[in-house]
Amino acid sequence: MIKTTAHAFAAAALALLPLTAAAPALAAETLSLHDAVEALPQAAEARDGYERTKFKHWIDEDRDGCNTRAEVLLAEALQPPTVGPGCKLTGGTWLSYYDDQVVGGPSGLDIDHMVPLAEAWDSGASQWTAARRQAYANDLGAPRSLVAVTAKTNRQKADQDPADWMPPATDARCTYLSDWVATKLRWSLTVDRRERDSLRDLAASCHNTDVEYERA
Template identity: 55%
Template structure:
């Protein structure tokens, strides 16, 4: 089975046990002393990273992304409720109630750090929000990324007789990486009805590669 990023984020932390503290979620302003009420959020969600280029990475790169402690913007402590609200959405679909300018800066920094693509709707949302923010210089140290030597998974597409639902409505899988892991894809524009179920971020006529 083709590995997915979420499985690689479950790395047990050793040598550090925080007993007490105070946390503030900049997504919604929630403050707590109970760490169990907060989540560690991947600022750019794992599924979003996968669709933006991580599907082509090797296992080591995916693991480093999922556990990136090299840039404090990659992983943020936020209230569990705001993290659930965000889920795996990009800025075109979700923005925090507070700290939108900080969120835009951090989102762009993480995407640059990991050389991840930005789709058209995402870019429009980022630019629209940035107009309301002060000019800021963002410094980024790029992370090294390695490509998978095995290439994308291949398989037989599902029955073409099934009517194609609207984009993003695959009845069997929520994300491309799940379809790939099950042996499906890539889907080609003009050939596979499944193509309409996913976003072709790079416009090459292929999805779930």
């Protein structure tokens, strides 16, 4: 799989963290990006009833004093921050792979849900229990589910799927597609026709890109 240095580092680091979902993960699967896109179930999307508060985050799942946001920052740091009382983080550097920007200090970073909460709702999470939505919103069991990126790119992305938004860094795009599809497969989320068509078109230029995921 194509990965940035920081992204590969995050994969190794987050593998050591506990899975937030209530049930144990199933065996890991690997597909080519093309096959992974075709494996996504297709269904119409609906946002009726969506509220961000229906996805409780950020929580401190392991009760070590650091919530999900802090855990992701600690795992993805190129240079680790200082951890103060109450898990306050200072210093450190990160690579925001969406725009290939190195960021000093945690304040300029957002933790992006790879598949945004609203998009997850549209794609099947509206039928989940509150506990499963919480597990999704705080998923530390897969390095692609949550990613530290510049606040600017996270807010530009908002709740858009790849049909409407892709990372500005050209070299990040195949990694992003792989991560998006892996997250949807992990959580058994659907795609609508427009999203699938866009994924097919975008994936055509991503040769030798695999999708690795474990179902939650």
